[in-house]
Amino acid sequence: MAESVATVHHVPRLVAVLSLILLLAGCAGADLAKQKFPRTTIPADAENVTDPTGSSRPPAPPADGEPVDPAFAADKLRLTDPCELLDEDVLKRFGTPGDRSRSGFSRCSNFMKDKNGKDLAVTVEIGQTMTTELKNADKQLAGLRSYEQVLENSACFVSVITQEEPGLGLTVQIGYEDGDACAPGREMAESVVTQIKDRAATRTAAKGSLITLDPCALPEKAAVDAGAGAGYRVYPYGLHHCSWVGDDRELTLAFRETYIPDDREFDDKQTEVDLGGGVVGYQVSTSTAFPSCEVTWVQLEGADNEGEVVEVKSAGPKASEFDRCATAVAFAKSVVGKIPKG
Structure with a gap:
């Protein structure tokens, strides 16, 4: 999940870019290509699906900055395991569950078979930024506002709003080419909402994990x-990403659960930088129309090359003359000291 904007005059562009990223992330995240589902455009009447609750009256919006229910507060969602939300008892209603496939802190998929042996991909993602969906x-679904997008003969995205301002929610994506993809999507989404409210999928963060940290609140104001x-x-994005967009530049901080190469070579053009405290960063710069410099470092490394990384990026239009790598490194050094050690 990436992002880039130019100046404060391009704030609308930021919103549009983030909206596009959210949609594309939803399409790519469940790995529909792996299931050989055809890609199509979203039909104009995609949202004209019957409300399964039979109600057309949405609930009153909450106060700004508050979730619709305390169970959906960001700190609680960060400790919700998306794979545990894919309840096998619910999946078995649709067919035969396969292995669960985790993708980052907040997304998990199950590539299964329906009762006729057809491919059925189920993906849940929590804590998503919601713009178009909101x-x-x-x-309504499970008492919350919801929105459905349909990719004809391919997939259905059932999104549930858990916070109005800024917009956050969860999405269940069903990849299915042999039936109504939205029906199992609604059923799974109701199960996910219930489990989150019941705290049925809560996990314990490993020592030194990034998972509980709020990237917008972590840095010192002076560093930002x-x-x-x-x-x-x-501009917060999801649960683990934050951008600060100024008049002529932008700064981003992201926490990711990802693959850690044995040689720590995340990019063949990277160079090592000393971030202090024994932490080594890996710096990569680009010279596009919107030049940037990104610094990545490993926070935790577990079995099978799984781990957690921190990413800092400084970027701005070519006309903005400043040292992007010096800026990224300085900010990275300020962040390193704020993150608990493993």
Whole structure:
């Protein structure tokens, strides 16, 4: 999940980019290509699906910055295991579950077979930034506002709004080419909402894990001021990513659960930088129309090359003349000391 904008005058562009990323992440995250489902466009009447609750009256919106229910607070969602939300008892209603496939902190899939042996891919993602979904949420599911997108003969995205401002929610994606993909999507989404409310999928964070940290709240204000420049605004994205967009530059901080190469070579063009405290960062710069410099370092490394990394990026339009790598490294050094050691 990536992002890039130019200046504060391009804030609408940021919103559009993040909306596009969310949609593409949903399409790619369940790995539909692996299931050989055809890609199609979203039909114009994709949202004209019957409300399964039979109600057309949405609940009243909550106060700004508050979840619709305390169970959906960001700190609780960060400790919710998305794989545990894929309840096998629910999956068995649709067919034969396969192995669960985790993708990052907040997404998990099960590539299974329906009762006729056809491919059926089920993916859940929690704590997603909701823009289009929030605007178009004209249904209700499990007592919450919801929105459905359909890719004809391919997939259905059932999104449930868990916070209005800023918009957050969860999505169940069903990849299925031999039936109504939205029906199992609604059923699974109701199960997911119930489990989150019941705290049935809570996990314990490993020592030194990034999973509980709020990337927007972690850095010191002085470090953000120096890295984002004048007039910046804060843009959280999901549960583990934050951007600060200033007049002529932007700064981002992301926490990721990902594959850790044995040689720590994340990019063949990377160079090592000393971030202090024995932490080695891996720096990569680009010279596109929106040049950037990114610094990555490993926070935790577990079995089978699984682990957690921190990513810092400094970027800005070519016309903005500043040292992006120096900015990224300085910000990274300020963040390193704020993260608990493993």
